[in-house]
Amino acid sequence: MRGGKTTQKGGRTPILSYDVIVVGAGSMGMSAGCYLAQRGVKTLLIDSFDPPHTNGSHHGETRLIRHAYTGSPTYTNMAIRADQLWRELEEASGETLLIRCGVLNLGAEGVPSLDDKRKRAADFGLAVEWLDADEIRKRWQGLAIPDSFRGLYEREAGCLLSDACVLAYRRQALAHGAVLLPFTPVREIKVESGGVTVYTKAGDFTADKLILSLGAWFSTADRLIALPIRAVRKAVAWFEADDTLFDAERFPGFTLHDAAGGYYGFPSIRGSGVKIGRHDAGQPWKPGDPFEPFGHDRQDEEDLRRALETYMPLAAGRLLRGTACKYEMTPDEHFIIDRHPEHRHVYLAGGFSGHGFKFASVVGEILADLVTKEETEQDIAPFALSRFGQASRTTE
Known part of the structure; x- marks a missing residue:
């Protein structure tokens, strides 16, 4: 060696x-x-x-990268530095690792996480836009959000090919x-x-x-x-979508918070379909236990499909594929x-x-x-x- x-x-x-x-x-x-x-x-x-x-x-092909963060300002500092290092890795490797499709953070007006991200973006001078529901629906016609929703759009954010x-x-x-x-x-x-x-x-x-x-x-x-780390099984899935609306050249990555929970997702990349996952919920798991594949629990698909049918109905087509991954959670x-x-x-x-x-x-x-x-x-x-x-x- x-x-x-x-x-x-x-x-x-x-x-x-x-x-x-x-x-x-x-x-x-x-x-x-x-x-x-x-x-x-x-x-x-x-x-x-x-x-x-x-x-x-790390599996599942894609992860969001965004810069306006809630919590300690160190997250935003680290996100900015991380972005620079990802660009350097792209240059050194000669490979495409980051798709700058933007990220749209969605939620009802007054959701604390949205307000915190908006403030953090202002503190750091990030390139973001604060959008009302009408403007969001005009720009991304595949979105069917209620009038109470607002969006923070980060133009320089996007998707990492994990x-x-x-x-x-x-x-x-x-x-x-x-x-x-x-x-x-x-x-x-x-x-x-x-x-x-x-x-x-x-x-x-x-x-x-x-x-x-x-x-x-x-x-x-x-x-x-x-x-104090616990492992959690999480489901993510890709659904058939109208690529004239949801292709990565037209549609951003997204986070979405409603009364049911918090979701995140990705545009259709080279015909992959729209990918969506849920940040909260999940089933406890520990090393040595069986790790059930996607579809073992009927909620794996149903919960994710519900979010798409509610807010992106033209991205709620047939299930193309799904997978289960692991979160490692601190309290x-x-x-x-x-x-x-x-x-x-x-x-x-x-x-x-x-x-x-x-x-x-x-x-x-x-x-x-x-x-x-x-x-x-x-x-x-x-x-x-x-x-x-x-x-x-x-x-x-």
Whole structure:
């Protein structure tokens, strides 16, 4: 393998040593591995599957990227930086990773999240428009929204091609000397003051530092750190739509909040149909349990179809396909980006709560900064593990 130093103890199998081991090479882990490798850091990426894959939180082809955010201003700062990094990855890879179709945030007038996004956009000077129902229906004739709805339209927002993004980071990481072990579940992690040892079926590996980015699988590391993250099964689906109204060249990505809940979706990309998912609800899941495919629950389709029939009836055609994915939720739906409370050479990135993918580029940069410089220009105080109090303790 490239990048590793070999040591041997007492006639045992040689142990390969690295500067950093990343356990969990999905969106955040692969991004971190890429930026570390680019800085000349000897990096080993380990994943139980073969990223990009369908067992984590990044599959399903597309994710929204938008900049006007509720909550801490650090989200908007990070979204702006993330967008720049996605553009740089596009240039380096020569691939299209982002479709700038705009994003329309919809909801009834007075919905707090819309007002907060509008204020944040003004604070940061973002290119947005505040639209009433008449103007929305005029611009996008496929929308059948009530007069009480308002919209915040972000012209520079759009859709990330999530699987392609992870693959582009993978290729860049390997090109810069990172080593990837796919299909390699971790059996045990031993942390000592001088470094870490990771035990796998492919061998044992040591490193000075460790990044854990396990997504919905974080509970498998409970012996090392018990994080307040729960995994949730979510359904998304693509429906046949009138492409003269809903093609990505004519229709934006969207978020939609009504009395029934919160939804998000995407225009038809190259005839894919309109994709829609629901941010709230979902079924609890934990590693080791069966993960039911789309359609196991009749609500998988019915709930999503109801939203389209109500607000986009010409996008509520036959079901083209559906899939089930995993959210990794924290109690407050904000991220965890921090160091282990007892082992400062162990870094944690998780709990991205269904809205993290757009930030994968900047989260990878943040982790690379913490590993190499022990600081980052981004304000990650809102993501500190200590906000959960006792939840930050290890179980040992």
